[in-house]
Amino acid sequence: MRRRFTMLRVLLILLTWLAFTPVWADGVVHLLASEAGGAYREAADAFRAAFAARRPVKFWTLAELDNRQIRALTSENNLIVPIGLKAARAVAEQHGGQAAVLTLMIPHVSAERLVWPANLPRRKVSHVHIDQPVSRTLSLVEAVFPRASRIGLVVSAENAEAVKGFQQEAARRHLSLNLEWVARPEQVAPALRGVLPEADVLLLLPDSVAFHAGNAQNVLLTTYRYRVPVVGFSRGLAKAGAVAVVYSSPAQIGRQGARMASRWKPESGDLPAAQHADNFSIAFNSHVARSLGVILPDLGEARRKLGAVDE
Amino acid sequence: MVRAINPLLIALLLAEPCVAKELSEADFLGELPVVLTASRLAQPTQDAPNAISVIDRAMIEASGFMNLADLFRLVPGFYVGQMNGFNFSVANAISSEYARHMQVLVDGRSIYLPSLGGVRWDNLPLAIADIDRIEVVRGPDTASYGANALTGVINIITLHPAEVEGRMFSASVGANKRQDYLFRWAGGERHKHRVSVAWHQDRGFAALNDSSHGPALNYYGDYDLGSGQALSAQIGYLGGVRDAGASFSVLSREHDERINSQFQQLDYRKTLGDGRELLLKVYHNYLLGQETVPVSHSAVVPGTTYARDLESARWHGEAQLNLALGETARLSLGGYGRRDMVHSEHYFNRDDDLVTWSRGLFTHAEWRLHPHWLLNAGAMWESHDLGGDALSPRIALSWQPDPRHSLRIAVSRARRNPVQAEANADWTFELPLSGGGTTTITRLTTNSAVQPESNLSREIGYVGTWPEYGLGFDFRLYRDRLSNLIDVQSGTRYMSNVADSTHHGMDGQLRWRIAPHSFVVLNYAQLHIDSSHASPQYFPKQVSGVLLSHRFSPGVDVSAGHYRSDAFRSYDNNTPPNYRRTDVRIAKEFKLEGNQARLAYVLQHADGADYEYDSQPEKRVSRQGYIQFQMEF
Numbered sequence: 001m002r003r004r005f006t007m008l009r010v011l012l013i014l015l016t017w018l019a020f021t022p023v024w025a026d027g028v029v030h031l032l033a034s035e036a037g038g039a040y041r042e043a044a045d046a047f048r049a050a051f052a053a054r055r056p057v058k059f060w061t062l063a064e065l066d067n068r069q070i071r072a073l074t075s076e077n078n079l080i081v082p083i084g085l086k087a088a089r090a091v092a093e094q095h096g097g098q099a100a101v102l103t104l105m106i107p108h109v110s111a112e113r114l115v116w117p118a119n120l121p122r123r124k125v126s127h128v129h130i131d132q133p134v135s136r137t138l139s140l141v142e143a144v145f146p147r148a149s150r151i152g153l154v155v156s157a158e159n160a161e162a163v164k165g166f167q168q169e170a171a172r173r174h175l176s177l178n179l180e181w182v183a184r185p186e187q188v189a190p191a192l193r194g195v196l197p198e199a200d201v202l203l204l205l206p207d208s209v210a211f212h213a214g215n216a217q218n219v220l221l222t223t224y225r226y227r228v229p230v231v232g233f234s235r236g237l238a239k240a241g242a243v244a245v246v247y248s249s250p251a252q253i254g255r256q257g258a259r260m261a262s263r264w265k266p267e268s269g270d271l272p273a274a275q276h277a278d279n280f281s282i283a284f285n286s287h288v289a290r291s292l293g294v295i296l297p298d299l300g301e302a303r304r305k306l307g308a309v310d311e
Numbered sequence: 312m313v314r315a316i317n318p319l320l321i322a323l324l325l326a327e328p329c330v331a332k333e334l335s336e337a338d339f340l341g342e343l344p345v346v347l348t349a350s351r352l353a354q355p356t357q358d359a360p361n362a363i364s365v366i367d368r369a370m371i372e373a374s375g376f377m378n379l380a381d382l383f384r385l386v387p388g389f390y391v392g393q394m395n396g397f398n399f400s401v402a403n404a405i406s407s408e409y410a411r412h413m414q415v416l417v418d419g420r421s422i423y424l425p426s427l428g429g430v431r432w433d434n435l436p437l438a439i440a441d442i443d444r445i446e447v448v449r450g451p452d453t454a455s456y457g458a459n460a461l462t463g464v465i466n467i468i469t470l471h472p473a474e475v476e477g478r479m480f481s482a483s484v485g486a487n488k489r490q491d492y493l494f495r496w497a498g499g500e501r502h503k504h505r506v507s508v509a510w511h512q513d514r515g516f517a518a519l520n521d522s523s524h525g526p527a528l529n530y531y532g533d534y535d536l537g538s539g540q541a542l543s544a545q546i547g548y549l550g551g552v553r554d555a556g557a558s559f560s561v562l563s564r565e566h567d568e569r570i571n572s573q574f575q576q577l578d579y580r581k582t583l584g585d586g587r588e589l590l591l592k593v594y595h596n597y598l599l600g601q602e603t604v605p606v607s608h609s610a611v612v613p614g615t616t617y618a619r620d621l622e623s624a625r626w627h628g629e630a631q632l633n634l635a636l637g638e639t640a641r642l643s644l645g646g647y648g649r650r651d652m653v654h655s656e657h658y659f660n661r662d663d664d665l666v667t668w669s670r671g672l673f674t675h676a677e678w679r680l681h682p683h684w685l686l687n688a689g690a691m692w693e694s695h696d697l698g699g700d701a702l703s704p705r706i707a708l709s710w711q712p713d714p715r716h717s718l719r720i721a722v723s724r725a726r727r728n729p730v731q732a733e734a735n736a737d738w739t740f741e742l743p744l745s746g747g748g749t750t751t752i753t754r755l756t757t758n759s760a761v762q763p764e765s766n767l768s769r770e771i772g773y774v775g776t777w778p779e780y781g782l783g784f785d786f787r788l789y790r791d792r793l794s795n796l797i798d799v800q801s802g803t804r805y806m807s808n809v810a811d812s813t814h815h816g817m818d819g820q821l822r823w824r825i826a827p828h829s830f831v832v833l834n835y836a837q838l839h840i841d842s843s844h845a846s847p848q849y850f851p852k853q854v855s856g857v858l859l860s861h862r863f864s865p866g867v868d869v870s871a872g873h874y875r876s877d878a879f880r881s882y883d884n885n886t887p888p889n890y891r892r893t894d895v896r897i898a899k900e901f902k903l904e905g906n907q908a909r910l911a912y913v914l915q916h917a918d919g920a921d922y923e924y925d926s927q928p929e930k931r932v933s934r935q936g937y938i939q940f941q942m943e944f
Contacts, residue, residue, distance in 0.1 A: 039340045085335035105336040113333070130339045147779050150827075158334065186498075189476030190943070193907070198827065206338035213341055214500060217535070218473035220346040225368070225443060225474045234339045241347030247339065288347050290355040293778050295714040 027266040029057045030073055032091065034084030036061045039250040043083050043104055046254030052262040062087050067094045074099040077266040081257060085110055092116055100124040100269040104257045105250060107131050107206065109158055111274070126271035128256045132233060132246050133276045134165040136306070137203065138173060140282060141231050143302050144244045145201050145294070152199025152228065154180045154191045156209035166203070182210050192219065196226035204232045204242065216240055229292050238283040243294055246308070248277035255279065282308045344539060345582045348633075353446060357717035357774040358677065360687035360707035361452055362787040364820055366445040370832060373860035373870035375896035375913035377483060377491065377937065379439055380432040383465070384874045386447045388818035388836030390854055392887060392924035393932075396487070396515020397433040397523045397553055400924065403449065404462040404791070404814060404838065406850050407882035412727060412764075414452070414460035417467045418545065420576050420594045423459050425651035425667060426623040426658075428730040434572040434598060436527050436547030438493050438509050440481060440941075443470045449818055450789060451725030451766045454689045454705035457647070457671055458698060461727040461766050462791070472497040472505035472531055478944050485913070485937030489513035505531040515554070518929035520565045525551010539582035548573045555602060562752070564605040571599040586635025590645075596625040610750070612743040622654040643689075644674040653731040658755075660737035667731070669695040685709040685717075698728030698763040719772040727764040733797050733806040734761050758805040767792040781824030788817045798882065801845055812842035828862035846884055851876040866900035873918075885925040893918040898939075906944040913937045 031047060033040035044059055051057055065073070067090075074080055075096030081104060082088040088103040092114045095101070101124065103111060111127045141148060151170060155163060163179065170177045178198045180191035188210055196202065202223050204211050211219055220241040223230050232242035235249075248256075256277040264271055282303060289296045303310060356363045364386045376382050380399030383389045392400040394408055402410035411428025414421060417437060422430055448456075448464035456464045475497045483491040490512050497505035507529040515521030527549040534542045549572040556563040576594035583589060602619040631645035651667040659665060675689030690704040705723035738755040770789035776782070795808035818836035825831065834856045840848055853876070860870035876890045898911035913936070920933040 034336075039336070085333070105339075107334045107336070107338070110334050130336050186476075190907070193943070200827075206334055208334055208338075212338060213343055216343045217346045218476065218503070221351075221471050221473045224347055224351075225470070227367075234343075236341060236343045240343035240345055250340070285347075287352060290358065291347075291352040293355070293776055293783070295776075295778055 027055055027077060029053075029055055029079045029081060029261055029264075031057065031059045031081045031083060032065070032070075032087045033059070033061050034082070034086035036063070039105070040083045043250035043254035043257070046251035047081065047104070047258045047261070050255040050258035052258070053264070062090055070094040071096045074101075077269060079261055079264050079266075079271075081261065082106075083254075088114060095120060098269075100264060100271050101126075102257055102261055102264070102271055103127045105130045105253050108274075109161065112161075121269070124269045124271060126260065127274040128253050128260065129274065129276050130248065130253060131162075131206075131276070132248065132280065134162065134169045136246055136276075136280065137231065137233075138166070138169050138175065139306055140244055140246045140302075141175075141201055141203070142173065143297060143305055144231070144284075145229065148200035149174070150176050150178055150198055150200045152178045152195040152202040153205070154182060154188065154195055154202075154210045155205055155207050156182050158209070159205050159207050162205060185209060185215065188215060189218065189222065192222045192226075196223060196228050199228050202228050202230050204230055204237065206233060224288075224292075227292055229289070229294055235281075235283055238285045241288055242285060243289045243292065243296075244282065244284050246280055246282050246306075248280045252277045252279040252281070252309075279309050281310070282306060344535070344541075348580070348582060348588050353444065356783075356785060357711065357714075357776060358685060358687075358709070360689070360705060360709075360719070360721055361723075362449040362770070362772050362785060362818070364447045364449060364785075364834075366447070368443065369830065369860070370858060371439060371442060372898075373830075373858060373868070373896065374872050375870070375894050375911070375915070375937075375939075377439065377489070377913075378432070379435065379437065382439070382445065383447070384856055384872075385832065385834070385858060386449070387820045387834035387856075388449055388816070388838070388854055389447070389463075390851055390876055392881075392885075393930075394924050395519050395930075396513060396521035398521075399432045401430070401432065401465075402850070404816075404850055405793075405796075405882050406879070408885065409883070411459075411730065412461045413463040413465060414456045415465045415467075416456070418469055418576065419466075419578070419592060420574065420596065421457075421459075421625070421627065422596060424598070424623055425625060425730055426621055426653045426655070427732045428459075431572075431598070431600075433523065433553070434549060434570055434600075436529055436549040436572055436574065437467070437469070438495075438507050438527065438529065440479070440493055440495065441469050441505070441507055441529060441531075443468045443474065449787065450770060451723055451768045451791070452705070453703035453725035454691050454723055455673070455675060457673075457691055458669070458693055458695060458701075458703075458726050458728045458763070461725050461764055461793075469531065470505065472499065472503040472533055475505060479941065480944070481939065481941040483937055483939045486915075486935035487514045487517070489937065501535045503533040503535075505529070511551070516923075516929060516932065520554045520557055523551060523553045525549060525570060539584070541580045543576075543578045543580075545576040545578075546574070556604060561608045562604070562606055564607050566602060566604055569601045571597070571601075573597050586633075586641070588633040590631040590633070591629070592631075593628045594625075595627075596623075598623050606742055610744055610746070612745050615742055617657065617740055617742070619657045620655060621658060622652075624652045626650045639679040641677045642674065643676075644672075646670070646672045657740060658732065658738050659735055660739050665731050665735055667696045669693060669698075669728070683711050685711060687721075695728045695763075697731075697734050698726070701726055701763065715776055717774040719770075719774070721768075721770050721772070723768050725766040725768065729761045729763060729797060729806070734759055736806065753804060755799070756805045758807055761797055761806055762795050762808050764796055764808075765794045767794075781830075783822040784819070786817070786819035790815055796842075796844060798844065810842055810844035812840055812844060812847075815839045815841075826862070828860075828868065830860055832856075832858045844882070846880040846882060848879050849882040851879045851887075851890075853877045868896075868898045868900075870896045870898075887924050888922050888926045890921055891918065892916055892921050903942060906942050908942040909940070911939040911941075913939060 071094045078099040082091045083104045108129045229243035232245040238245040400410045446466040452460045478496040481493045493509045495507040509527040512524035530546045532544045553568040555568045556565045574596045579591040581589045599622045606615045627649045629647035634642045648670045653665045671693040673691040678686045687707040694700045707721035709719040711717045736755040739753045741749040768791045772787035774785040791814040793812045796810040798809045816838040821833040823831045836854045856874040858872040872894045878888045894915045896913045900909045915935045
């Protein structure tokens with residue numbers, strides 16, 4: 001009877017300890033989504049399913065935590081996984097100087113602009129970007145348009161880094177890059193008129209000046225008028241009118257994040273270097289292709305050739 | 312060649328205050344409006360149930376043509392005749408001054424005239440510079456486009472404002488004192504707009520009283536209503552004066568024809584997801600030609616004139632639903648209602664409006680039975696006050712052993728309803744005589760018994776595409792059985808169903824894009840007519856053409872077009888002789904104060920004089936040179 005009472009007491013103490021232990025205790029992986037549903041939930045679910053380490057994984061939405069709580073979370077040896085730019089920005093701004101951070105789904109250019117505390121070692125910050133490596137995009141161009149040699153590109157300065165990569169990779173593949181820089185929205189139309197007559201394919205990159213939801217109609221109609229097929233970066237773009245796209249889904253990015261997070265140790269806090277998702281998908285818009293007289297390769301064959309997966 | 316990044320440029324660009332938001336995952340994951348919807352896409356020619364030729368902007372520019380009607384010289388099997396400085400006849404299969412056997416649409420708006428049939432090409436509020444492309448169906452297509460598509464369909468598609476953002480000015484001057492000016496500006500975000508203001512004038516043929524001048528105005532607005540909805544509004548106006556009559560014509564001395572041509576059009580488009588799309592269209596066309604015609608004859612009271620006004624209007628509304636039935640089938644269905652009004656005391660001898668109602672229901676299905684087999688089936692049911700009720704079906708089966716080849720067999724039935732001039736003309740007018748009393752002149756009387764024309768068409772077509780070589784080829788062999796053709800029977804003064812014909816023909820086109828800015832288009836057509844009509848070979852036996860364009864150095868384009876047709880006797884008894892014409896164009900693009908500019912010289916009839924439409928000496932046109940300038944800013 002006495003022994004049973006002791007056991008009960010120990011259990012009670014344990015439960016009380018657990019109840020009062022702050023959730024931001026060391027060694028915990030905190031997923032922090034910019035918003036509750038949709039792509040953020042998809043990435044988080046995939047992360048959880050693929051996470052191999054024996055560590056607690058907690059899921060928060062940005063709306064559930066105030067600045068003080070974020071600061072507390074990041075003041076311990078935790079791994080914070082912000083999903084989306086808003087969450088990443090909140091974590092960067094409120095960072096307590098201790099936790100490692102692995103952002104998911106943030107474009108490379110935006111990740112570069114995040115400002116981290118000076119005392120936070122850079123090896124404790126990493127990313128799984130939503131954008132695609134240059135080589136992957138150009139491989140898609142070559143697979144779908146084997147005779148294309150002139151690639152058109154209209155971008156603003158925010159894509160200067162990506163352009164450098166495209167220039168190097170295009171030169172390596174003996175492709176010519178017909179490039180126009182724009183700084184203001186009204187420069188986009190003349191830039192397209194300059195590039196399209198000299199392009200076999202137009203590459204679209206997300207760009208807050210050159211190509212975004214607000215001017216997608218203008219850009220796609222203009223490319224169609226010039227009968228120049230578009231290669232893009234998202235599933236939505238294929239539906240809108242791009243002939244071929246390459247993209248990584250939130251689930252693919254979530255799984256990649258889980259693989260990186262599984263290698264994280266609270267003691268050192270180090271993370272693998274920033275990466276693009278290894279897994280990616282491609283999609284075609286066969287109606288637009290046929291209308292432009294483009295003979296698409298078999299989708300399954302193109303996937304196999306490029307190493308893409310059917311998502 | 313990789314263009315190097317200028318570090319200074321980058322610095323400048325970076326220094327630019329960026330008002331736009333930072334890139335985020337939303338830019339990758341967000342839904343975009345479906346821009347290139349089924350209704351916006353040109354139908355792939357290899358999947359179409361009939362032979363389609365496309366005149367694209369590159370061809371339009373390379374041709375150097377300045378009259379809209381001339382562009383149809385670029386279509387296999389089309390004959391273009393120029394009756395005077397502004398009047399054109401565009402026909403395939405049956406040629407006459409009032410060529411009226413084809414449906415003609417601009418952005419889906421039928422401009423086929425309910426009064427006389429056909430189209431007055433000079434009275435369209437439409438600048439060639441505003442045309443994106445012209446899709447021409449070579450062959451009947453009532454199943455898709457309704458009555459009057461008896462031998463073909465011309466579908467002119469204008470430029471969306473988003474495609475021509477910015478401002479553009481163009482000017483053309485040259486032979487026959489021709490002057491054309493156009494100023495266009497386009498832009499906008501949620502409300503995209505294109506406005507074109509134009510002026511045209513020319514002296515016409517040297518020996519004819521056929522000068523013309525007038526302004527034109529066009530507006531095209533596209534409103535993004537969100538949630539996949541868009542509304543577009545178009546308005547057009549063309550006015551001006553055409554010189555008409557002749558000093559030797561006693562019943563029609565020299566005078567002016569005043570033109571008032573306008574239209575308004577609304578299109579609503581909603582993308583419903585899963586490949587579904589709803590399209591609503593309402594439009595109104597209006598054309599008024601006003602003439603006060605002087606008469607000069609010794610027997611008629613001096614100073615006598617009569618009014619020869621002709622007014623027509625069309626109200627049209629239609630709804631269409633496009634559906635994707637899985638990956639292998641697509642379906643379109645819809646209906647329309649139309650009210651046509653014609654008014655002319657001169658031609659119909661009555662002062663009230665002649666009103667014709669018509670309505671129709673249509674459906675069209677495209678079903679991929681197998682990766683190599685495509686079935687197109689469709690039908691249009693129509694009810695027309697003058698033509699009665701009719702069903703016009705079509706079925707086409709294409710065998711596509713691989714994406715490069717498509718072999719098609721098709722059968723269709725088409726019809727053309729009588730227009731007011733054919734059914735209700737009462738072209739009678741009185742003139743006062745110097746000696747007292749009047750004389751009555753009767754040209755045409757009513758025949759309400761006139762029946763619609765019909766066409767039972769069978770064709771075999773082939774479309775081959777080799778995009779890796781920039782090569783495309785299409786060809787068709789056909790047999791059209793045309794019944795109840797309408798004309799004035801010899802010895803009568805009214806229109807009736809005078810003839811049946813059988814057309815055996817072939818036409819084809821080869822397109823070769825040799826280099827990005829160099830291409831060749833070759834057209835050839837042959838037609839044999841077996842007809843009970845009084846002019847049994849009412850179309851040239853052979854029509855052919857070739858258009859070459861080549862970029863010799865950056866910005867220097869040279870093109871040449873050669874067009875031929877055999878002599879024939881037209882449906883209305885004109886006798887165009889053999890026609891051979893060569894046009895040449897040289898264009899240079901350059902920067903003018905940082906703006907894109909182009910200067911071009913066009914020489915028409917470069918190989919010497921040609922007879923236009925018939926063999927009257929005053930219709931012999933010699934070399935004509937024009938200078939064209941265009942600047943975007």
